Amino acid sequence: MTQRFLPVPDGLAGERLDVALTRLLGLSRTRAADIVADGDVLIDGRTGAKSDRLLAGSLLQVDLRESVEATVSL
Numbered sequence: 001m002t003q004r005f006l007p008v009p010d011g012l013a014g015e016r017l018d019v020a021l022t023r024l025l026g027l028s029r030t031r032a033a034d035i036v037a038d039g040d041v042l043i044d045g046r047t048g049a050k051s052d053r054l055l056a057g058s059l060l061q062v063d064l065r066e067s068v069e070a071t072v073s074l
Helices: 017-025 029-037
Strands: 002-007 041-043 059-064
Touching: 017 029, 017 041, 017 059
Parallel strands: none
Antiparallel strands: 002 059, 041 059
16 A cells, blocks of 8 residues: 655645545546545545545545555555
């Protein structure tokens, strides 16, 4: 498992968490929602929900399993 720490850029302020993950990691929205539903995403240290709206400068901590790592484009 790999952990990624991603600051939310100004351009993603106000976006839903699942949408932001698709843009930051190159995942499908369904896959991003699954990662969030599994509890593998923290926003500033708290568990995120896919419909959470993000603030610029917030820190996302994303735990990626090996099956997801292969599809992430960074």
